[in-house]
């Protein structure tokens with residue numbers, strides 16, 4: 445598209461779950477939508493996919509009113525997942541079968557004590573029955589299919605600058621000298637949004653590390669998480685294991701715990 449100019453009724457910048465979800469819903473509601481995405485790896489493709497308001501709201505950097513907004517978002521997932529699976533023709537491994545919190549997570553005030561899952565060392569375990577998970581890699585692929593089916597046009601390109609006129613955004617410029625004109629621009633570029641907004645709220649990147657283990661039989665039925673480590677059994681037979689944040693002892697001790705647990709489970 446070098447040097448060319450496009451125009452669109454709604455322009456969405458970004459290529460992850462958020463940009464695709466907005467594009468899909470707007471197109472389904474009748475808008476003419478263009479997605480501008482640079483094709484780079486999205487956090488969405490690396491995510492564990494936990495839908496866990498109780499745990500996220502207990503984070504020490506969480507905003508005080510975060511829980512209400514996350515709960516509201518979780519309530520919308522049933523209908524969102526149903527519609528997406530229907531429109532894309534593929535399953536996204538969405539389940540609300542509960543999340544097990546171990547020992548220290550009792551501090552988040554969850555209810556329903558349960559027995560500690562076999563093979564796990566923890567003083568206690570708790571079930572948050574209404575929370576769950578989705579497979580974000582499947583959800584992203586489903587959204588790509590669903591947006592394509594709804595006629596969303598995708599342009600591959602990296603937005604470098606928002607174009608403004610009289611204080612209003614009227615489009616974007618891209619790194620190959622092209623431009624896309626639109627008076628309705630949605631910025632959903634994850635951490636990349638920071639570079640396009642000079643006066644927006646500061647986004648702080650947090651790196652999480654994780655790995656996928658292929659299991660003949662998953663050792664867990666639910667998502668199981670402590671304060672530092674989480675296990676997410678996926679429908680494709682993989683177990684997603686991760687630690688919530690990089691750095692310090694919490695990550696290393698978390699890794700040791702999860703490796704020991706997987707070994708015990710795999711080789712009792």
Ligand SMILES: Cc1cc2nc3c(=O)[nH]c(=O)nc-3n(C[C@H](O)[C@H](O)[C@H](O)COP(=O)(O)OP(=O)(O)OC[C@H]3O[C@@H](n4cnc5c(N)ncnc54)[C@H](O)[C@@H]3O)c2cc1C
Nearest residue numbers: 459460461462482486487488491492493494603634636652
């Ligand atoms: C290891 C890990 C585990 C996680 N686990 C969970 C979890 O269990 N539950 C949960 O809720 N969240 C989790 N998250 C967070 C979650 O993945 C993100 O909040 C979510 O995926 C963000 O989606 P997004 O669409 O906003 O951004 P992204 O998925 O990052 O997508 C942004 C896209 O926009 C593109 N882009 C950026 N700048 C530009 C530009 N200028 N022009 C064009 N395109 C651009 C990028 O290349 C990228 O493709 C996890 C994240 C990580 C890294």
